[in-house]
Amino acid sequence: MAIKQRDQTGLSAFDTNFATRGALNIVEAATYCGVRCSAIEGAVRDGKLRGRRFGRNIIVLKADLDEFLAVLDIIPAHTPRSILKRRRERSQGQA
Numbered sequence: 001m002a003i004k005q006r007d008q009t010g011l012s013a014f015d016t017n018f019a020t021r022g023a024l025n026i027v028e029a030a031t032y033c034g035v036r037c038s039a040i041e042g043a044v045r046d047g048k049l050r051g052r053r054f055g056r057n058i059i060v061l062k063a064d065l066d067e068f069l070a071v072l073d074i075i076p077a078h079t080p081r082s083i084l085k086r087r088r089e090r091s092q093g094q095a
Contacts, residue, residue, distance in 0.1 A: 022063070023054075024059065024061075025059055026060075032062075033069065041058075044058060044060070
């Protein structure tokens with residue numbers, strides 16, 4: 001009998017094998033993306049992510065989830081002005 005060790009998400013190492021499956025429930029989809037369940041539920045409710053009703057549960061096809069993630073906006077790198085100012089001052093002081 002295998003010993004199940006739980007991680008921060010509350011899912012055991014045995015349970016996290018869902019990444020190879022074709023469909024994920026809300027908790028698995030959230031774990032896969034590294035977000036909270038409410039983020040997945042909100043995306044489904046807003047129609048941004050296709051969810052399917054399976055009995056009382058909502059499932060998301062892994063292919064749909066991967067497609068949803070691929071079209072999310074890429075956030076440009078942001079460096080605060082204070083850090084940019086310090087970098088300029090350092091580079092001017094060395095020149």
